[in-house]
Amino acid sequence: MPQRVLFKGYTVSGAAREDDGKWQVSYVIEKDQQLIQKAGFVLSHCAVGAAENAAVLRGLQRINEWDDE
Numbered sequence: 001m002p003q004r005v006l007f008k009g010y011t012v013s014g015a016a017r018e019d020d021g022k023w024q025v026s027y028v029i030e031k032d033q034q035l036i037q038k039a040g041f042v043l044s045h046c047a048v049g050a051a052e053n054a055a056v057l058r059g060l061q062r063i064n065e066w067d068d069e
Helices: 048-068
Strands: 003-007 010-019 022-031 034-043
Touching: 003 048, 010 048, 022 048, 034 048
Parallel strands: none
Antiparallel strands: 003 010, 010 022, 022 034
16 A cells, blocks of 8 residues: 655655566655656565555655755
């Protein structure tokens, strides 16, 4: 089940789907219902929940990077 978190005024959601034994993982960052960023990556050797959590964490890290810029 996709994960969704509110962080620093942004909504970060993450999802994972299995593809050929690996997880296609994606996250979406939105603010005021507008798309800010969407990205994806591949993970393997983990449970679907861990893959979804990794997607959300990657989105949260990205927001923190913006604060550092």
